[in-house]
Amino acid sequence: MSDEKAVVLLSGGIDSSTTLVLAKSEGFEPCAISFDYNQRHKIELNFAKRFVKVIGVKEHLIVKFDLRRIGGSSLTSDMEVPKREEVKLDEIPMTYVPARNTIFLSFALAWAEVINASSIFIGANVIDYSGYPDCRPEYLNAFEHMANLATKASVEGKIRFKIIAPLINMKKSEIIKKGVEIGLDYSLTWSCYDPQIFEEEDVTKPNKIRKILKPCKKCDSCLLRAKGFIEAGIKDPLPDYIFYESFDY
Amino acid sequence: MSDEKAVVLLSGGIDSSTTLVLAKSEGFEPCAISFDYNQRHKIELNFAKRFVKVIGVKEHLIVKFDLRRIGGSSLTSDMEVPKREEVKLDEIPMTYVPARNTIFLSFALAWAEVINASSIFIGANVIDYSGYPDCRPEYLNAFEHMANLATKASVEGKIRFKIIAPLINMKKSEIIKKGVEIGLDYSLTWSCYDPQIFEEEDVTKPNKIRKILKPCKKCDSCLLRAKGFIEAGIKDPLPDYIFYESFDY
Numbered sequence: 199m200s201d202e203k204a205v206v207l208l209s210g211g212i213d214s215s216t217t218l219v220l221a222k223s224e225g226f227e228p229c230a231i232s233f234d235y236n237q238r239h240k241i242e243l244n245f246a247k248r249f250v251k252v253i254g255v256k257e258h259l260i261v262k263f264d265l266r267r268i269g270g271s272s273l274t275s276d277m278e279v280p281k282r283e284e285v286k287l288d289e290i291p292m293t294y295v296p297a298r299n300t301i302f303l304s305f306a307l308a309w310a311e312v313i314n315a316s317s318i319f320i321g322a323n324v325i326d327y328s329g330y331p332d333c334r335p336e337y338l339n340a341f342e343h344m345a346n347l348a349t350k351a352s353v354e355g356k357i358r359f360k361i362i363a364p365l366i367n368m369k370k371s372e373i374i375k376k377g378v379e380i381g382l383d384y385s386l387t388w389s390c391y392d393p394q395i396f397e398e399e400d401v402t403k404p405n406k407i408r409k410i411l412k413p414c415k416k417c418d419s420c421l422l423r424a425k426g427f428i429e430a431g432i433k434d435p436l437p438d439y440i441f442y443e444s445f446d447y
Numbered sequence: 448m449s450d451e452k453a454v455v456l457l458s459g460g461i462d463s464s465t466t467l468v469l470a471k472s473e474g475f476e477p478c479a480i481s482f483d484y485n486q487r488h489k490i491e492l493n494f495a496k497r498f499v500k501v502i503g504v505k506e507h508l509i510v511k512f513d514l515r516r517i518g519g520s521s522l523t524s525d526m527e528v529p530k531r532e533e534v535k536l537d538e539i540p541m542t543y544v545p546a547r548n549t550i551f552l553s554f555a556l557a558w559a560e561v562i563n564a565s566s567i568f569i570g571a572n573v574i575d576y577s578g579y580p581d582c583r584p585e586y587l588n589a590f591e592h593m594a595n596l597a598t599k600a601s602v603e604g605k606i607r608f609k610i611i612a613p614l615i616n617m618k619k620s621e622i623i624k625k626g627v628e629i630g631l632d633y634s635l636t637w638s639c640y641d642p643q644i645f646e647e648e649d650v651t652k653p654n655k656i657r658k659i660l661k662p663c664k665k666c667d668s669c670l671l672r673a674k675g676f677i678e679a680g681i682k683d684p685l686p687d688y689i690f691y692e693s694f695d696y
Binding site: 341345349352 | 508510511512513514516517518539543544545546547548549550552553554556557558560561580581583585586589590592593594596597598599601602603
């Protein structure tokens with residue numbers, strides 16, 4: 199592996215996890231950045247934490263702020279996450295979070311400048327998320343242009359920042375096939391926007407209660423995941439029934 | 448006043464406070480956004496809170512995150528704030544914070560989308576801060592271009608975001624004169640990067656200790672403020688000796 203660090207946005211889902219492993223396979227030392235923005239599906243951060251441990255990522259920065267104070271999305275407010283039988287992403291969904299990728303990339307840019315990383319990897323994808331404005335190439339190009347005017351390192355000519363979105367034109371099934379090909383274990387990833395957490399008696403230890411985590415299977419993110427695995431002809435290794443404490447990092 | 452809301456970045460210093468009052472004088476309803484980024488001079492937030500109360504700003508959002516986790520600046524690390532006898536800002540100073548305005552403007556953009564504000568005001572200034580890359584017009588234009596590709600409201604044609612920097616070509620003395628002209632009381636603003644806080648016995652209430660706040664008078668920000676008031680021919684109304692508790696919001 200080269201010594202060149204790259205900042206990789208890591209949510210804990212399929213796309214960002216695949217992106218991280220791709221960056222690593224291209225010889226970068228991936229430095230993961232995740233965001234605790236008080237999202238409904240904060241559980242994804244536990245998956246991200248486990249993922250970086252398993253993959254052996256040396257640096258993982260979790261930046262915390264509260265987007266519920268701003269709202270405007272079913273992921274950061276009390277609005278309900280839409281549930282459906284089939285994926286429908288031709289319009290911008292309720293799960294769109296205002297300026298989320300811009301906020302995420304801004305922190306990634308700050309960190310990249312400090313650790314001297316010119317490449318910022320993001321798992322943005324224009325096929326599955328055609329409705330999300332901040333997943334399109336024209337947006338990412340505009341961010342890159344702005345980034346190179348924004349920092350000391352770039353205006354002094356020490357770094358030329360590149361926003362790299364290796365999955366931008368891939369379907370979910372292609373992403374999954376690519377990930378499996380390079381050895382990624384997708385049971386380490388989480389997609390559901392509306393995780394169900396409940397308690398049950400631990401039959402192995404009477405009188406002890408344990409927490410169970412289940413994906414809802416009806417939100418857009420669950421549906422896209424299921425569709426991706428079906429189209430890829432691969433069984434999703436994520437169990438339907440997860441002992442919460444087993445990965446409470 | 449019109450009903451049109453505008454988001455105004457408010458640090459609590461001279462430039463952003465003047466910008467807010469200018470936005471108000473132009474008929475906008477200013478919605479202030481401030482940032483607790485674990486800056487060394489967090490005291491500025493108390494000034495910002497008091498300022499919005501005095502001015503009568505209805506909405507004030509304070510977004511909290513920790514830029515010390517990222518570092519790279521004497522304002523967000525244990526590096527010392529440079530102290531001098533004279534302002535010297537021909538190179539990018541140690542007090543430059545990586546990608547700070549990009550992070551600030553990203554949150555402002557998210558909030559602007561949610562509250563349906565097309566104008567985002569920032570007190571950026573290219574004269575005094577010629578060394579700061581993210582205070583230059585080319586940077587602000589690039590951010591504006593990116594912003595209009597980034598959000599649901601802009602790609603659907605509902606909002607065209609404008610980044611407005613009314614002070615961009617003004618000297619500090621011109622800013623101060625302008626502010627005084629429109630009735631701004633600069634004793635409500637704070638500039639020092641390295642506030643000195645000490646305790647002393649309260650002579651009016653024996654055995655009671657009170658906290659005193661003083662600007663350092665030697666950091667670039669103090670020096671620029673002093674130079675601005677001298678050149679404007681106006682006495683700085685900020686006292687040298689402030690009872691901390693009197694405005695502990």
